[in-house]
Amino acid sequence: MELPPRNAGDQTLTAGELTDVRARLRRLAPKHDLTTVIACSFDHRTRILPFVFADVRMVPAGVRAVAAAMLDSGFEKTRIVLQHWNRNFDPSRMQLEGRTPDLFLISAMRLHHEPFLQLLRGVCRIPPDRRPLVIVGGPQAIYEPWTVFPDACTGDLVVTGEEYVLLATLERLLENRADGEPLRKTFQRVRDTGGLDDIPGLVYSRSDTPDGPPEELIDTGIQRLVYDLNEQAFPAPAYRVLEAPSNLPTLSSRPLDISRVRRYSPISSLVMTLGCKFSCPYCPIPAYNQRMYRVKSGRRIAEEIVSLRREFGIHFYFGADDNFFNDPAKTFDICDALVRTEIDGKPLRKCARIGTEVTVHDTLKMDEKGYLELARRAGFRALWIGVEDMTGQLVKKGQTPDKTARAFQRLREHGIAPMPMMMHHDEQPLLTPGKPVGLLNQVHLLQRAGASSLQVLMITPSPGSKLFERTYTSGMVFDSAGGRKLKPYMMEGVHVCASLHPQPWRKQLNILLAYAWFYNPLRVFRALRPGNRLGGIDAGVQALGMWGLVKTVRRLAGWTIRLMIGKIRRRRTPPRSRLPMRAPDGTKAAHALDGTPIAKTNAK
Ligand code: B12
Ligand code: SF4
Incomplete structure (x- = not known):
């Protein structure tokens, strides 16, 4: 099931809403002195081809964006812990600024579910009256929020959206927090009086006893998206609050020294664009983005690279784009700004090497317009291209063996390395002599065309x-x-x-x-x-x-x-929620798969 669309005209936040909530929180933050630990789950058994290098050498953009938003909102006592680097981290023993944090945030991807459960079990070992408020977000939470409530040991709240949803929730909680009240307690009070129900992008559990096992899940609907990505907080501050790699279960008193950031994260992800115009049936991205294509301005991207390069010396950048060439005019704007940027007197391309994801079809369109040369001058050195199955047997998005070969050759001529991404399937044989259908035939064609x-x-x-x-x-x-x-x-x-x-x-x-x-x-x-x-x-x-x-x-x-x-x-x-799910008004929950039990109690 794809995520359902919001009503037309109500899909995005109003311009300035993300910037404004941060400004309002900056005014509230000093009164509350919150400490926050943000953990990212990671299963080391996933360390195989083709991700084997970048997987642990790039601070994931999700946790980084959440930390950047918290810092920019005035919550300076924030720390990022990556299970990538701290496999023995045990939330039951975490202390930040000498106390158990007020907030424990977890970012999870579906394939890292088992270490995620380890984090959850760890935080559940903290007695309920001292336990931080546990909020979970990221791809697993977005598509399968019920996995955060596996049994009696659960997270408190799931954010099925982006940083705005978290910040709007925090604002609501802080406005209602009594002096010295534990944040988790405030959350339970506000939740139980329906005080979170008008914030789209949340899933929480309801139970008949405080801290009892969840009985049903309430889903406040699909988030509103921030359309202008320039509203996101700058990423650099988040690199200043990374927990240093270690085998200890506890947190250190100070974050990773900034002079060592590049050693552990030599690649930095860049959020430049989000969304894609194609509609491949095995991909959730277009529906997640409400079929929109969201962009950051070239100038802003240049500013981010300049600050990351200057402060941390980071040389390699990977775009979190779904299809960077999706809209040639917007790509042109970004590349043009990067071409005109200098870092300490040198052109940006001499200080930053950028890679990202595109499609064959759009690469050829960029070539027709003569923009590939510009992309190279902007610093793009490697492009991961969704070739899937070159004959289009699996999915058609304008790729054929000839077009793929042409796109690859043109990229190489411009000094950009083509990095194909293929999808093998039941109908594809291994070898088809003389025909470009078999997997090895296609790999051979890609090699000849110059795949790196x-x-x-x-x-x-x-x-x-x-x-x-x-x-x-x-x-x-x-x-x-x-x-x-x-x-x-x-x-x-x-x-x-x-x-x-x-x-x-x-x-x-x-x-x-x-x-x-x-x-x-x-x-x-x-x-x-x-x-x-x-x-x-x-x-x-x-x-x-x-x-x-x-x-x-x-x-x-x-x-x-x-x-x-x-x-x-x-x-x-399919793996559905075992718990009944519903919207606050008793109607179908936006994130529930068909066949999910329906709550016996309807609206409260
Ligand atoms: C870059 C990327 C990678 C890089 C990651 C490197 C790294 N260390 O960061 C590489 C190439 C290694 C990679 C590999 C894989 N990836 Co990948 N990848 C992406 C991609 C394109 C961008 C991720 C990103 O940086 N996004 C930008 C950030 C800002 O967005 P975000 O992570 O969603 O975070 C936002 C919200 O989710 C939320 N949020 C996130 N965490 C939290 C936490 C809290 C508490 C809160 C409140 C909010 C919150 O706020 C954030 C800010 O807006 C996404 C697709 C996409 N567009 O998101 C897929 C994606 C994350 N990958 C995916 C997959 C499946 C994989 C692979 C398994 C390969 C595959 N089969 O496709 C491997 C796994 C490798 C591994 N061992 O982990 C899936 C995950 C699906 C899922 N349900 O978990 C995605 C979503 C693509 C898809 N199919 O839709 N990937
Ligand atoms: S081209 Fe890539 S990002 Fe776009 S819908 Fe297909 S798989 Fe998803």
């Missing part, structure tokens, strides 16, 4: 997408293979976990073979041939790819054997 890296994922159910429920009801999704249960961390797209192929192990081997075909010592030599303008990138990516392949084969060997000789059990129902 390779990503091959198997189609996997993606919450919030059109195909999500059908993938389950059709019996495609495995429950277990050879007695081994399918766990969330295995749903990264590399483990084959959804297939109707009579021999799904073949699909698994196909993916590994495609990587081995692409990442091998022979290709390192080819990358270093004289005259290859992108030889450095090509060779570096090959080295990382070979290292990642060894890790990937080790992790996948057991699963492949189970798929080969074990019995495969399948699921027939």
Whole structure:
């Protein structure tokens, strides 16, 4: 199920609303002296190709945006903890400024669910009267908010939206907080009198006893989106409040020294644009963005890069874009501003190397307009391109073998490395001699066209997408293979976990073979041939790819054997909420999947 749209005309915040709520909170903050810990969950078992390097070397933009918003709203006592770097972090032992924090925020992705539960269990060990208010957000919360209420140990509140929803909620709580009252208590009081019901983008639980097990979930609806991304807080301050990597369960007295930020996060994510005009049935992004394309101005992006480069020395940037070339005129504005920016007398492109995601179709459109040269001068050095299946058998978004090859060649001519992202599926064979249909045929074509890296994922159910429920009801999704249960961390797209192929192990081997075909010592030599303008990138990516392949084969060997000789059990129902869900007025909850139990008690 895709997230439902809000009514036309009521999809966005009014201009200035995000800026204004921060200004109002800045006035409220000094009276409340809140301490906040923001944790990001991460399962280290997901460390395989093709994400094996960037996954832990880039502070995720979600936690960073939330921390930046808190800091900018006057809540200076804030710390970010990444399970990526602090695997033993135990919230039951966290102390910030000598006390248990008032707020414990968690950002979670679906595949990191198990470490997320660890965080939840940790904070639940704090006695209820001293426990911080626990708020969960991020992709898992957006599409599957009920997962935050797995049993008696739960989060308090889910934000199914962006930073504005959190800030509006905090404002409401602080306006109603009695002197010295624990924030969690204020939350319970305001929640129980319906005081949060008019803030779209929240899910909370209702129970008959205070701190008793949840009995139903109340969903206040789909968030309103901030349209002008320039309203977001600047990211740099968030890098000043990172917990330093360690094996300790506790927090240190000071955050990571800023001189060491670049060492641990050599790549910085950049929010430049959000949304995409395509409508791939396995992708939740267009519906999440209410079919809108949101952008930051080029000038603002340039300011962010300048400050990150100056303060932390960060050289590499990765755009959190869904399709950066979605609207050539807007891309032009951004690139043009970056071209005109200097950092300490040098053009920005000499100090910042930028990568992001685009499509084949839009790359060719940019080329027709002559904008690829501009993108290179703006600092773009690598583009991850959603090629999926080149023949368009799986999804059609204007890609064909010829167009893909042309797009790749044009990018290379301009000194930009093409990084294809492919999607393998049941109908795609491994090899089709003479035809560009098989997976290896396509990988070979991409190599010849100049691909610098390779990503091959198997189609996997993606919450919030059109195909999500059908993938389950059709019996495609495995429950277990050879007695081994399918766990969330295995749903990264590399483990084959959804297939109707009579021999799904073949699909698994196909993916590994495609990587081995692409990442091998022979290709390192080819990358270093004289005259290859992108030889450095090509060779570096090959080295990382070979290292990642060894890790990937080790992790996948057991699963492949189970798929080969074990019995495969399948699921027939999607993972829905076990708790009844409803909107505050008793109507259907916006985030509930069809078939979710309906609350017995209707509106309060
Ligand atoms: C960049 C990116 C990556 C990078 C991440 C590197 C890093 N360390 O940051 C890389 C390339 C490594 C990556 C890999 C994968 N990714 Co990815 N990725 C993205 C992408 C394009 C941008 C993420 C981002 O930075 N967004 C910008 C920030 C600001 O947005 P945000 O994270 O949503 O945060 C906002 C809100 O969610 C909210 N929020 C977030 N946290 C919290 C916490 C609290 C308390 C509150 C109140 C609010 C809140 O406020 C934030 C500010 O507005 C998104 C798509 C998208 N457009 O979001 C997918 C996305 C996050 N990836 C996704 C997936 C599935 C993957 C992979 C499994 C690969 C795959 N099969 O597609 C792997 C997993 C790798 C791993 N081991 O973790 C999914 C997650 C789906 C889910 N339900 O969990 C997404 C959403 C794409 C999709 N399918 O829709 N990815
Ligand atoms: S092109 Fe990419 S971002 Fe756009 S809908 Fe398709 S998969 Fe999603």
